[in-house]
């Protein structure tokens with residue numbers, strides 16, 4: 001990326017070197033994500049040009065630095081999009097997703113729209129892939145699915161019998177739908193697009209509702225409001241709808257990023273008080289939670305492969321980002337190398 005919002009070029013650049021405590025991973029698959037689109041559009045101040053996007057990667061360790069003990073060349077791995085330093089206070093408490101000195105491939109450094117990517121602190125941040133999980137599927141877990149898992153399990157504390165409303169059924173919303181279903185919850189899927197709602201129904205949504213004015217209908221079909229609602233899009237409107245569709249003592253989880261004019265979106269605090277609601281933000285998932293996520297996936301209780309729209313080549317990644325401008329694509333696109 002040599003300029004924001006201009007077509008991306010595939011170029012030859014120098015191979016990255018493994019940091020002392022890090023690794024170089026040969027990328028086998030890397031997801032194309034709305035966060036990459038925001039970066040490409042110039043919305044992310046962490047990005048300096050020239051740049052290589054890409055943060056949802058799976059691949060094979062190609063080199064390790066001399067201080068690495070737990071990983072070796074040839075290991076099949078993935079990595080959370082937010083890598084921890086291991087020494088700051090959040091990292092010391094296991095919350096690597098909140099690291100004070102976070103490393104985010106494709107944002108704070110060159111990422112995985114490439115044959116090779118360098119990653120720091122490999123013993124902390126690399127995650128070994130189960131043999132039966134393919135690279136394309138593993139790449140699709142690295143951001144949306146992982147964030148949805150944290151949103152539903154840790155923040156939403158969703159349990160069997162709960163009503164869960166999902167506002168916005170893109171990759172993260174549909175991931176949350178599948179995970180909530182696997183935990184025994186009933187899901188109300190909300191979106192503006194009829195084909196997307198069809199997909200949500202095929203993934204087990206109990207009800208699907210048009211997003212333009214969904215609150216009364218959600219309250220109605222859930223018999224008084226959702227126990228948990230996720231704003232999986234990230235906008236002032238979906239955030240407010242998510243809060244207003246909750247029953248008393250319900251939990252709102254803000255999953256979608258709030259950008260530009262929505263950064264300081266108004267919150268219906270009168271309702272938060274009157275219903276004793278709780279509001280949660282989610283910023284990815286701690287690396288230590290990967291074991292639980294991978295157990296859920298390899299158990300067969302959820303099939304993230306259902307969300308993969310298509311696999312594309314590295315040459316096509318730029319056009320795929322551009323297509324996100326008008327929300328024209330469906331499902332998750334993954335670059336396979």
Ligand SMILES: [Zn+2]
Pocket residue numbers: 084085086087088089090091092096098099100101102
């Ligand atoms: Zn840290």
Ligand SMILES: [Zn+2]
Pocket residue numbers: 033034035036055056081142143144
């Ligand atoms: Zn992502």
